[in-house]
Amino acid sequence: MTTQRSRTDIAWLTLLLLVGATALSMWLRLPKALLDVVVVAALLGKARIVGLDFLGLRSAPAGWRLSIGSGIAVVAGLALALSV
Amino acid sequence: MSDAALPGETDEGAWPLFRGLQGHPMMWVLIVSEFAVFAAMLCAFAIARRLNPDVFAAGQAQLHAGLGALNTAVLATSGWCAARASLAAASGRSGVAHSWLFAAVVVGLCFLVVKGVEYAGLVGAGHGLEGDLFFTLYFLLTGFHALHVVLGIVILAVVAWAADREAIETGVAFWHAVDLIWIVMFPVVYLLG
Incomplete structure (x- = not known):
């Protein structure tokens, strides 16, 4: 239980770091193409943390992780591909 | 009519697809x-x-x-509180679980306050549901999500009031789903493009 609690705390801190890193990338005014890639990478990283460590998909059958993960990747990939 | 489970309808056998997931299977159907x-x-x-x-x-x-990024951090923090509540409930510390749920509700309300400030600014600038296509979709998407945040807060408050471990895990699963949706929505609506 203590290990799970530590993992949850680390997940939260990592989420905050990813939000901060995204904000910093925007503040630095990176080139649009690079910024979009950073934004989508942060999106996927945050979604993975929330899915595995908060929503509990780490202990769920692999099919659930694969389905939800690939669904998020498809939406993010489509949004990136269609960004102007 | 007896409440006893029929053969093949025990907790273990009735929802084999949902085994290993937090909370009640019907919540996962909704999620x-x-x-x-x-x-x-x-x-x-x-x-x-x-x-x-x-x-x-x-x-x-x-x-x-900036307000969108702030709300991402706020919702992540609320999700963390809810996750701690779920862990406390799993270890039988219901008092601690209720405290964490209360914290998750309060931080969740902060999300709505920030969203309200953002909406007020946009409406004050003359934007609304019947504006151009961007703002119509923006208000529909974020408003629909905000309604889910309200529903999630109500669910967390109900399970914090008086509920067992499974109910807490069920409510918390919905809250994390709302959190996950925002994490995808924020970059797509605010940043990409």
Whole structure:
């Protein structure tokens, strides 16, 4: 239980770091193409943390992780591909 | 009519597909439905942006990405509180679980306050549901999500009031789903493009 609690705390801190890193990338005014890639990478990283460590998909059958993960990747990939 | 489970309808056997997931299986039916609806809406948003790049670029420039980032951090913090509540409930510390749930509700309310400030600024600038395509989709998407945040807060408050471990895990699972949807929605609506 203590290990799970530590993992949850680390997940939260990592989420905050990813939000901060995204904000910093925007503040630095990176080139649009690079910024979009950073934004989508942060999106996927945050979604993975929330899915595995908060929503509990780490202990769920692999099919659930694969389905939800690939669904998020498809939406993010489509949004990136269609960004102007 | 007896409440006793029929053969093959025990807790172990009735929902084999949902075994290993937190909370009640029916909540996962709802969560998967919500994911499908929001995925379709976000894909429609991305396609509409591709078809109307100028309208979307002008609209997105008027959004406050800083408030969106703040709300991402707020919702992540609320999700963390809810996750700690779930862990406390699993270890039988119901008092601690209720405290964490209360914290999750309070931080969740902060999300709504920030969203209200953001909406007030946009409405004050003359934008609304019946404005251009960007703001119509923006208010529909984020408003629909905000309604889910309200529903999630109500669910967390109900399970914090008096509920067992499974009910807490069920309510917390919904809250994390709302959190996950926002994590995808924020970059797609505020940042990409």
